[in-house]
Amino acid sequence: MCRFLLVKAATPVQPAALLAAFADLAEHSYEATGAWQGDGWGVSWLDEAKRWRGEQSLQPIWTERGAFTRLPPSPLWLVHARSASFPHHQAVLAYNQPYFTDEYAFVFNGFLQGVKLPQRLPGTIGAQKIWALLQQHLRTAPPAVALEQVRVTLLEHSRSIKALNIGLADRQGAYAFCCFAANPEYYTLHLHRSPTLQMICSEPLAGYEFSPVAANQVVMI
Numbered sequence: 001m002c003r004f005l006l007v008k009a010a011t012p013v014q015p016a017a018l019l020a021a022f023a024d025l026a027e028h029s030y031e032a033t034g035a036w037q038g039d040g041w042g043v044s045w046l047d048e049a050k051r052w053r054g055e056q057s058l059q060p061i062w063t064e065r066g067a068f069t070r071l072p073p074s075p076l077w078l079v080h081a082r083s084a085s086f087p088h089h090q091a092v093l094a095y096n097q098p099y100f101t102d103e104y105a106f107v108f109n110g111f112l113q114g115v116k117l118p119q120r121l122p123g124t125i126g127a128q129k130i131w132a133l134l135q136q137h138l139r140t141a142p143p144a145v146a147l148e149q150v151r152v153t154l155l156e157h158s159r160s161i162k163a164l165n166i167g168l169a170d171r172q173g174a175y176a177f178c179c180f181a182a183n184p185e186y187y188t189l190h191l192h193r194s195p196t197l198q199m200i201c202s203e204p205l206a207g208y209e210f211s212p213v214a215a216n217q218v219v220m221i
Contacts, residue, residue: 001035001083001109001111001187002037002080002081002083002202003025003029003037003202003203004081004107004165004167004201004202005018005022005077005078005080005205006077006078006169006174006176007076007077007078007174007198007199008169008174008198009075010075010195010197011075011196012075013074013077013197014069015043015068015074015077015079016068019065019079021206021208022061022079022081023061023068023081024062024206025201025203025205026061026081027060027062029203035083036083037060037082038081038083039083039084040057040060040081040082040095040096041057041061041082042056042057042079042080042082044077044078045071045072045074045076045077046169046171051102051103052104052105052169055067055071056093058091058093060081061079076171078098078105078106078167078169078174080097080098080107082095083109085126097127099128103171104138104143105169106134106166106167107168108130108131108166109163109165109202110126110161110166111162112126112160112161112162113161113162114158115154116158117133117153117157130150133150133153133154134147134166143168143170144175144218144220147166147175147176147177148177148218150166151166151177161179161181162182163180163183164178164179165177165178165179165180165189167200173221174220175218175219175220175221176219177189177213177216178213178216184215188212188215189201189212190212191211191221192208
């Protein structure tokens with residue numbers, strides 16, 4: 001399953017060191033099924049005009065460490081390492097996350113089966129459809145409420161959910177929740193808080209103290 005990282009810093013930071021730690025995590029993180037996180041990666045940041053920007057690549061994140069130092073400083077970051085669910089969904093740059101608008105940036109990992117929503121959503125893969133669903137809720141609700149609405153909607157309209165983890169950032173901070181039916185040691189999100197740096201990550205990053213995020217609750221940084 002994919003891995004993601006959300007970062008909020010007290011002042012703008014250049015992310016090379018954090019991205020290197022995340023790349024190490026992605027390179028060595030394997031699910032029980034043998035899934036890897038080498039189907040591409042992406043990064044989004046809030047620019048000086050308070051708009052979300054991003055870059056994506058089809059290469060494994062741990063093979064492109066030289067790109068990290070070219071990124072600008074920012075107080076908010078999202079990073080995603082992709083594990084494609086199906087072979088025919090590999091090598092398509094448009095599927096790589098984060099997805100973003102000027103106002104919001106989004107990351108997802110999980111495995112849902114038998115999703116039958118009352119309305120048709122744009123997108124080809126599940127992550128794109130979940131992003132479209134979340135954007136619908138964001139039109140009328142603040143981020144934390146919109147995330148909870150998406151969680152409830154997907155629980156109600158899915159045959160089974162092995163895992164459902166979503167991260168979202170606006171211009172002020174980041175939000176996330178984790179939901180899973182098994183294998184909590186792999187699917188639980190983790191939280192780091194310090195006076196200058198807060199992070200939510202799929203696994204603890206080396207060199208930082210993290211604590212598990214409670215399931216089925218929206219956490220904010």
